[in-house]
Amino acid sequence: MSDDTPALPTNAPHPNEDSKPFWDAAAEGRFALQHCDDCDTVIWWPRALCPACSSFDLTWYDASGNGRVYSYTVVHRSVGGWNAVTPYVVAYVELDEGPRVMTNIVDCDPDAVSIDAPVRVVFHDTGEGWALPRFTLA
C-alpha cells in the first residue's frame, strides 16, 4: 500500500465450523476454495454442502489467488470508518477457478481499475490472528 493510501477497515471474521478452513488458510496467506467431488463444482463461499447437488462430499484446495475484475464501483461517500478511507473500490472478482467474490481492489489508484483487469489476492492482517483477502491489480 502506498503511504498516501489510508488503510481500509479490516474487521476480524467470525469463523464457524464450515468456514474455519477458509480463514485458517487466509491467515497463512492462502486463498482456499471448496470443490464438490460429486458434481465437480467449485464453491464460493464456504459451506457444508454443495449448492449445485447438495452433496456433503467437499474438498478444500488452494486456489491460484488470481482472477479478473468482473464488475466494480468506486465509493466516494460511506459511513463510519469507511468514510475516512474514500475513495475505495468495491468489486466482484471472477476467480480463475470460476466463482465470483465480492471484495475490495486495493493498493492502487481507483481510476486504474477497469472491467476485466487481472488481479491477484493480497491478505490484510486483522491484528487478531486472522487475515482478510482482498485483491490488487496484477
Ligand SMILES: [Zn+2]
Ligand atoms: Zn455438487
